Amino acid sequence: MNTKIQTPFLLSLIATVALTACGGGGGDSSTASKSTTPAPTSTPASTPSPTPVVDGESLPDLAHPQTGSTADAGNGLEGIWSTSGTSHTYATIDPTNNLQYVDGIATIATTEFFGSIVPTSSTWVLNTGVKYSGGFFYTASSGSGAFAAKQTFSGSYVANGSTVNLAWNYDAANALAVTQSSVTGTWTETNTSLTVDNAGAVSGTMSNCPVSGTLVLTTPLSNKNLYTFTVTVSGTASSCSAPSGTTFNGQAAIVFLPISGSSLYKRTIFYAAKTADNSRYAIGQVAKP
Template sequence: MKNKSNGRVRPSWIVASACAAGLAGCGGGGGGSDAGGLPMLPVLPAAAPASAPAPAPAPAPEPNRDPMPGSEPLPSLDAPQAGSTAAAGNDSEGIYASLLDITLIGADGSIASKDHIGTMWGSLTVTGLDWSFNPDTAYYFIDASPVTGSGTFTPKKVMNGTYSWDQRAPSAFGPQKYAVENALAVSQDSVTGKWANPDSNYGVGLSIEVDATGAFTGKTAGVQVGDCSISGVLAQAQPGTSKNMYGFALNAVDAGIDGKNACKLSTNRPYRGPAAIVLVPAGAYEGNGYFRRVFFLVKTDNGATLTASLQKQP
């Protein structure tokens, strides 16, 4: 199943117009003489009044550049929050992203990556600033295919390299930029509460409620996933730190009624994978702030994958 976004939401715009009409006048004239025979001055036609000017258009309202309720400012990689991945992590771990790709790399070198075609799972060997895929790494499209490849890190800036899967010619891996969300300091409490992706335009609707321990319950809807009751755990990958990386475990149970909208997720194999808090614009202007979402990328042991981006709910 494809996820809805790797992170930014674009705003939309609306345009309106108005019009006005003017007025016209009339006139007349005549001639003759009075009893004294004195000629009378001719009555000249009255000048037509000028058309009434169109009213000036109402000034457009000033755009709202203030923070939206519930939003927060974007963190800075130049001054990362204390304890965040950017402040306390190594030179390779974290969230990396490009226009169509997102990659999550754990402190232990584990890697989960999503592009516009498929997903990649496995681990890296990192030596200095150089990295290479370990033999356990596979690319999942229709089937799982072994992956080879290598590249370099520019510390806390970019990840770059090449890779090959299913014995294909090497392709570029990246460049993927070190995401600004790595500068965000988080805790277990940061994911407590309700999170949802109610938009089912892509056939995947999902909502969960997470308690203080990270345990959650929820449900799914949509043509790609059907009606499922779900439960699991959303917990920090490194408890006690402030790094923005979590582990996501999900179990599904069929909640379809009378065979309708049957759950299409795996109900006998759990889903496992990484998650992180990402930020999406709250409006058209940076001053509007950013909303938090939980992005996760998980799979079963036989390669069924699930990914979504869940926005924090009131």
């Protein structure tokens, strides 16, 4: 029988932010000179609306990955896996086969998973795993499946007496070549603001909890889009549910959100981390303001 433990959730659930194009044009401030001859009357031509200025970029191309990116230099299993639509998933697998994922419906996260797998050339079996759902966490077992390198990942495992099925696609963000400075700056979502310096030091708040730590490339000096995320609650706040000294460790990656009304995308950082004793987890998706 699996042990069921009440889990106090720390962070706001995964935020798939609805991004909209914005911008506008300024009017002509000059004044037209008056004519002494009356001009014939006519129906004024309609003024076209200014073209919105969209702050975004095109998706990286898996068919032509950027040099050094995970899709270019990875082993075919490591990287970011996902599904899209109203029901969606972000999963990450690091080079040592640690796997974690978050399922969501619209803006609500429904399942969080942290574990590790043992792969062969095209199959995998679950080594360890913990699934969070409905305020509890459960030990995962009997996991196995198959993958096609840089294409698909599928399989299932058992948690709390139920079989959980997985079916993911290799994400376009794997074709993005990054550096440590790719995550430099301030990234925010509701009740969360994280500032990352050029060396990967993190400071700020997560769900109103003051935190400090690091966000550094999982493979140092590489251009692979996967980061190791470690933060510790470094103080107290009345609206923070985690005690000072609580440490979260997990993975993070740059992923892309579509911009409404445009063919362009916005960069975000998706992260998922948990405490060593599994009592708390932290997930979020932050973007630059």
